[in-house]
Amino acid sequence: MCISGIENIRAWGFGTTELAAPQATLMKTIVEGVMQGNLPWALVFIGVFIALVIEILGISVLPVAIGLYLPLELSATIMIGGLIRHFVDKKSKDKDKDNEASGGILFCSGLIAGEGLVGILLAIFAVVGLADPIDLSGSISLGTIGSIVLMVIMVLLILKHIVMKFFIIDILTDCTPKSAR
Numbered sequence: 256m257c258i259s260g261i262e263n264i265r266a267w268g269f270g271t272t273e274l275a276a277p278q279a280t281l282m283k284t285i286v287e288g289v290m291q292g293n294l295p296w297a298l299v300f301i302g303v304f305i306a307l308v309i310e311i312l313g314i315s316v317l318p319v320a321i322g323l324y325l326p327l328e329l330s331a332t333i334m335i336g337g338l339i340r341h342f343v344d345k346k347s348k349d350k351d352k353d354n355e356a357s358g359g360i361l362f363c364s365g366l367i368a369g370e371g372l373v374g375i376l377l378a379i380f381a382v383v384g385l386a387d388p389i390d391l392s393g394s395i396s397l398g399t400i401g402s403i404v405l406m407v408i409m410v411l412l413i414l415k416h417i418v419m420k421f422f423i424i425d426i427l428t429d430c431t432p433k434s435a436r
Contacts, residue, residue, distance in 0.1 A: 278324070281324055306319075306320070321333070335410070336363070339410075339413065339414075339417075342417075343417055343421070346417075346421045
């Protein structure tokens with residue numbers, strides 16, 4: 256993790272558009288505010304009060320807090336993932352409720368780990384000077400429309416997998432004679 260951070264800072268710079276790091280920037284702002292004595296305490300206490308009210312209402316504070324400080328493009332994808340998880344859990348009829356390491360959690364953990372490994376690899380390429388030869392953004396530019404199309408294709412493929420896994424298995428188990436079950 257330390258190597259990844261050092262390579263990313265050297266490659267793109269901390270807090271830049273390439274490496275926004277909203278959580279680290281927030282922590283940096285808080286630490287600097289406390290150390291220099293210019294932290295806006297009124298805003299801190301407003302945040303504490305809002306967190307207490309949200310907890311009293313029975314809503315977890317963590318998703319609300321993450322939604323407040325992360326950029327919209329990250330919050331939106333987290334919301335899409337949460338909705339997919341909700342519908343899958345609803346369809347699974349409590350099959351995996353006791354299993355903490357369900358297939359979805361393992362899949363998402365793999366995506367997060369893979370993103371971290373690719374980030375380290377790209378940062379090393381940028382530091383060594385190999386980033387320009389493998390940069391395809393000049394020759395292949397998807398732009399906003401292409402990115403949306405790619406995201407829609409990925410969501411449809413995930414939904415297809417969910418439908419095949421849950422609906423087709425349910426149909427096949429309903430057609431199986433009771434003596435074979």
